[in-house]
Amino acid sequence: xxxxxxxxxxxxxxxxxxxxxxxxxxxxxxxxxxxxxxxxxxxxxxxxxxxxxxxxxxxxxxxxxxxxxxxxxxxxxxxxxxxxxxxxxxxxxxxxxxxxxxxxxxxxxxxxxxxxxxxxxxxxxxxxxxxxxxxxxxxxxxxxxxxxxxxxxxxxxxxxxxxxxxxxxxxxxxxxxxxxxxxxxxxxxxxxxxxxxxxxxxxxxxxxxxxxxxxx
Numbered sequence: 001x002x003x004x005x006x007x008x009x010x011x012x013x014x015x016x017x018x019x020x021x022x023x024x025x026x027x028x029x030x031x032x033x034x035x036x037x038x039x040x041x042x043x044x045x046x047x048x049x050x051x052x053x054x055x056x057x058x059x060x061x062x063x064x065x066x067x068x069x070x071x072x073x074x075x076x077x078x079x080x081x082x083x084x085x086x087x088x089x090x091x092x093x094x095x096x097x098x099x100x101x102x103x104x105x106x107x108x109x110x111x112x113x114x115x116x117x118x119x120x121x122x123x124x125x126x127x128x129x130x131x132x133x134x135x136x137x138x139x140x141x142x143x144x145x146x147x148x149x150x151x152x153x154x155x156x157x158x159x160x161x162x163x164x165x166x167x168x169x170x171x172x173x174x175x176x177x178x179x180x181x182x183x184x185x186x187x188x189x190x191x192x193x194x195x196x197x198x199x200x201x202x203x204x205x206x207x208x209x210x211x212x213x214x215x216x
Contacts, residue, residue: 134186
């Protein structure tokens with residue numbers, strides 16, 4: 001695809017997610033997304049032969065945006081734990097900002113079938129290598145080969161529970177607890193607890209709910 005067409009493609013995929021969030025999977029139509037994006041219906045409908053193909057491509061675009069948010073946040077200065085915290089913070093903020101879309105995607109993918117679930121699993125697995133530097137902090141503890149995926153899976157379970165509950169916008173409040181679930185695999189409960197307390201302290205000025213908690 002030409003670089004000229006790329007902004008139009010991105011616009012269509014954004015429109016796809018907006019249509020999905022507004023209408024749901026059953027009522028979603030590629031033509032409506034094309035119209036919302038102010039593009040030529042025939043040209044773009046030919047690129048995506050059915051709505052599942054369009055939705056899968058839109059999820060690919062969305063997951064790329066989520067990875068970009070993590071990468072941007074994790075470039076912050078500090079220790080490895082600080083960078084993980086910053087990357088997680090950026091991801092949760094992006095999910096909260098796009099809460100309606102995140103919830104629509106989460107509820108839609110099972111309806112699309114195995115191809116969608118495979119695409120989602122690939123996205124989750126792509127996050128594991130980002131945690132590999134944490135192995136150097138484990139000291140004499142022999143970590144399992146799947147340590148990175150265990151950490152990602154623990155965080156994913158918390159995030160997806162909140163998304164499926166329709167409470168995606170509140171995800172940043174759970175940042176300290178999610179951070180603990182990631183770090184504890186590599187640095188142990190004491191250091192992970194200190195990082196969690198540090199993150200709670202960071203959130204306290206902007207979150208009334210967090211302010212009422214003790215900083216254990």
